[in-house]
Amino acid sequence: MPFFSIQRPIVDEIGSLTRFTLRFFREAFRPRYEFSELIHQCFVIGYKSLSLVGLTAFIMGLVLTMQLRPSMVRYGVEAQIPAMVGIAIVREIGPVITALIFAGKIGSSIGAELGSMRVTEQIDAMEVSGTNPFKFLVVTRTLAATLMLPVLVVLSDAISLYGSYLGVNIYEVLSFRLFYTQVIDNLAYYDAVPAFIKSYFFGFAVGIVGCFKGYYSNKGTEGVGRSANSAVVMASVFIFILDLLAVQVTDLLWEL
Amino acid sequence: MDTTEPVIVIKDLCKAFGSNVVLDHFNLNLYRGENLVVLGKSGSGKSVLIKCIIGLLRPDSGEIFVFGQNVPELSYAELDQMRARVGFLFQSNALYDSMTVRENLEFPLRRHWLHVEQKEVENLVAEVLESVGLAHTIDMMPAELSGGMRKRIALARTLILKPAIILYDEPTTGLDPITGMEIIDLIRDIQQQYKTSSLVISHDMKLVKRAAGRIVMLIDGKCHAQGAYSELKNSGDPKVRAFFD
Structure with a gap:
């Protein structure tokens, strides 16, 4: 079978997603603005993800420290654990793991919610009652995901570092102040800012993919399940691709 | 009220999904104040x-005039204005299941280009709920309502913009015979x-028997026959008679 016939569904999907994203930008800047729905979605997407993100971040910091310790001890550099964990969490692990957890929780929930609204004709009902469903459902959820993920990443980084502090204290006594001084002293502008900026892109990817999959859901309840599932898979893949691009761009800008 | 004035005129409407021709040069007129039933399998x-x-699907060809405006040619803003005058009752009711009955009813008023004051919104909600006999359900969620109640609330939501035309998509499907009669x-x-x-x-x-002023029979994508219930019931056409036997 020719290569392009096999790849056609993928190319179609990317084309549709690109059109959907362009429509998002067109609708987002055009009035009317759905501020109250945006605030509501920020609460649903941000606040309600906090406990899951917090728990996973804490465990991540703790386990990372415990796993790293034997190697560091072998080389006699265990004093560098706070610095090393701090850089790893702030630069890479915090944003990526939080974004993946976020994709699992929010991407699937947006996909399923919009998918079920599509198959039960609620989106059509909005349209016939004079509401722009794209603006009300897609723009608000995507913006909320874009704005909330960086906030969750900052909180997740802080909680992870606290987990790491406890991990260090399982084996030795280290004061909280000293731990954080070591972490902060070894963090540069170059470590924190690009990681924070890329989390906006991760949030946007999760929001837009979840909305895209849900908005064009079909084939009844089976389609809703498929939308939720493929929203998570596609958003997770995009997070890794964006991460790869972010590293390249950051390195390029740093060299300039 | 001028009952000879058509509010919807459909001319040569064609719509196909791939090779499946659904509407094939379909014609129809809906007159002011009329109860028209389109009957079909x-x-x-x-x-x-x-x-x-209503503009949710775009026809392949043909014209659909609603209050003199050709729907396929309308811009989004014009379509929005037209939809304020045309209500649509969905077969599945399409109530917003994350909102209470009150929020469902307020939704079209708060988001439509029409600007309605808060007091007026409350009055309209109370009025339409009274019309469908479900004033007590105002703070309930759609999931707490029975099938017939959901249909009534969906009808109330359709009525809230005071449309001049209401389109009903299979309003009795999925209801028991008694509730179906109540909806009719x-x-x-x-x-x-x-x-x-x-x-x-x-x-x-x-x-069809109880509510139709006039019946249009949609068979093979065309307007196959039309007339009053009694006329069609006595028709000699086997395709028409099949519905009445």
Whole structure:
């Protein structure tokens, strides 16, 4: 079978997603603005993800420290654990793991919610009652995901570092102040800012993919399940691709 | 009220999905104040027809004039204005299940280009709930309502913008015979109370007999026959008689 016939569904999907994203930008800047729905979605997407993100971040910091310790001890550099964990969490692990957890929780929930609204004709009902469903459902959820993920990443980084502090204290006594001084002293502008900026892109990817999959859901309840599932898979893949691009761009800008 | 003035005129409407031709040069007129039922088998294209009228589907060819405006040619803003005058009752009711009954009813008023004051919103919600006899459900969620109640609330939501035309998509499907009858009577009452023109699509012969002023039979994508219930019941055409036997 020719290569392009096999790849056609993928190319179609990317084309549709690109059109959907362009429509998002067109609708987002055009009035009317759905501020109250945006605030509501920020609460649903941000606040309600906090406990899951917090728990996973804490465990991540703790386990990372415990796993790293034997190697560091072998080389006699265990004093560098706070610095090393701090850089790893702030630069890479915090944003990526939080974004993946976020994709699992929010991407699937947006996909399923919009998918079920599509198959039960609620989106059509909005349209016939004079509401722009794209603006009300897609723009608000995507913006909320874009704005909330960086906030969750900052909180997740802080909680992870606290987990790491406890991990260090399982084996030795280290004061909280000293731990954080070591972490902060070894963090540069170059470590924190690009990681924070890329989390906006991760949030946007999760929001837009979840909305895209849900908005064009079909084939009844089976389609809703498929939308939720493929929203998570596609958003997770995009997070890794964006991460790869972010590293390249950051390195390029740093060299300039 | 001028009952000879058409509010919807459909000319040579064609719509196909791939090789499946659903509407094939379909013609129809809906007159002011009329209760018109489009009768056809399941899958005959009835839902496609009213989705084309409201602008949810784009026809392949043909013209759909609603209050003199050709729907396929309208811009989004013009379509929005037209939709304020045309209500649509979905077969599945399409109530927003994350909102209470009150929020469902307020939704079209708060988001539409029409600007309605808060006091007026409250009055309209109370009025339409009273019309469908469900004033006590105002703070309930759709999941707490029975099938018939959901249908009534969906009808109330359709009525809240005071449309001049209401399109009903299979309004009695999925309801028990008694509740179905109540909905049919409600459709008639609403038509008299609000002086609306109604276009009902159905294959429910009880509804057709009780509510239809005129019947249009949609067979093979075309307007196969039309007339009053008694005329069509005595028709010699086997395709028409099949519905009445």
